[in-house]
Amino acid sequence: MRILITGAAGMVGRKLIARLAKDGALGGRKIAALDLHDIVPPQAPVLEGVGITPHTGDLAAPGATANLVALRPDVIFHLAGVVSGEAEANFDLGYRVNLDGTRALFDAIRLAGFAPRVVFTSSIAVFGAPFPDVIPDEFHPTPLTSYGTQKLIGEALLADYTRRGFFDGIGIRLPTICVRPGKPNKAASGFFSGIIREPLSGHEAILPVPRSVVHTHASPRSAVNFLIHAAQIDGAPVGPRRNLTMPGVAVSVGEQIEALERVAGAKAVKLIREEPDETIWGIVKGWPTRFEARRSKELGFAAETSFDEIIRVHIEDELGGNIRS
């Protein structure tokens, strides 16, 4: 089978590629070709017997998506997108990449007429405060960012194009991915990962919000599991509501820190410095806390069941099993 991945150079894209390379198959079918697309050259693994082709460019450019789709992939993972902060700072860029790029891809598939499985990464950013205590699957999306708006429009297109039979789409709303590997960044959500990742490597981390803040997390490994599962499931039982809120672990920041102490000891916790930041707290206050995620669980999507497990996944996948604090 042939697989196309957009956004292949991103964190989730790279982990998905590594997983597909390891498995060698998807849904019981041997992977014969991997097409990897991104705006920057994606890293392509060397795999015996698999034709791997990197593609670089702007999805919204004329003809770009038609070229990718001409290869008739059986499964398309559409991960490409400008992130939340960037889409907010640069209105034109966000709409160009997240809306025009997605629509161009969907339209190229429609015009090619071969109806592949399309897995689209949406986000819990489609939801905006105020929220009930637990957000049900039937709660209305009212995004408070341009990023969330663009993801919502992608979801609406995905559902309509699927209903029309142009492709067989599954949209997955990812919770916050934690523990995010790499260096600390300026994303407002960065501290959720920072307060775990940095102490585990012996570095100090800043906590800018109160410990009472509750949020839903899943590991990068779970994000890849969601993608693989979405590529494989039978579309019929999903019905016309193609966009699914993924499961995750809902915990307070205080509970995150208690889990860190259980897994890595008091020494790690001492590396967390509380430094309240009203701006970050102001942003985080508008974010969803807990999700019901009933439908996705019924359809077999699974995440970690405790924050301890999320920390252990990070230690296994990123630190070679070793805590350095």
Add this chain to the structure above:
Amino acid sequence: MRILITGAAGMVGRKLIARLAKDGALGGRKIAALDLHDIVPPQAPVLEGVGITPHTGDLAAPGATANLVALRPDVIFHLAGVVSGEAEANFDLGYRVNLDGTRALFDAIRLAGFAPRVVFTSSIAVFGAPFPDVIPDEFHPTPLTSYGTQKLIGEALLADYTRRGFFDGIGIRLPTICVRPGKPNKAASGFFSGIIREPLSGHEAILPVPRSVVHTHASPRSAVNFLIHAAQIDGAPVGPRRNLTMPGVAVSVGEQIEALERVAGAKAVKLIREEPDETIWGIVKGWPTRFEARRSKELGFAAETSFDEIIRVHIEDELGGNIRS
């Protein structure tokens, strides 16, 4: 003040123009200019002291919306759109007019930078079955038509452009407009109006669904009232959720017929012929029945309170007060 109306040649557009012409003012300000746009030449009334300019063309054509917006209207009523059946039959046309046309208009306003009030007519078609008994304001939109999808995308853009301060938008989700004047048409919803309008004019009407079917209606007069109210209300109390489900009268077809008998007598009711049509019933089954519409009522939007009243409005506004059955 200057007012721009797109879709000015449509039924609601024409009634809105007649109302504005009669009032001579909107929100306490004298109307100095009316710009009327449609794909076909809109009928322009002659009004002393009001500069009325008809505009004809395709909103999605390059430069079309920039030209309209260069006139800097204080209020824009964006009513233009391809109807449900047409958007379903012609995929490209529906997306071009309902999505690209709307986005082109919104972007032209954004680039002109003068932040007018924009009133956008959305539809209860943003909702798709299955539904709870009463659809709350927080229920998720999962359209089952391309038209509903396009309206949902328009709503999402309206909310984001308003949040960004590009304009001050209010989206109003219209219930089924009843009694629709004019000739019977092939719309699946046509019978809701037909079983009232035709008997009141002494003609036979076909009822293709069981009398137990429940649906929500508002008169054309109420639709115009919604538009006028949406143009005038203070935007601040609306908050970031800019799209509002309008109130209406939820009745069964049986209750519609009972109201007809109360208003026009048994002779009128005898003109309704039951001729079950499985295709139409199949479509109507997927439609929403009752809405909570709590927010719109709190914000002062009002419709009729009984179906008898809806019939009387039709007799007053369309039949000069006379029943002909």
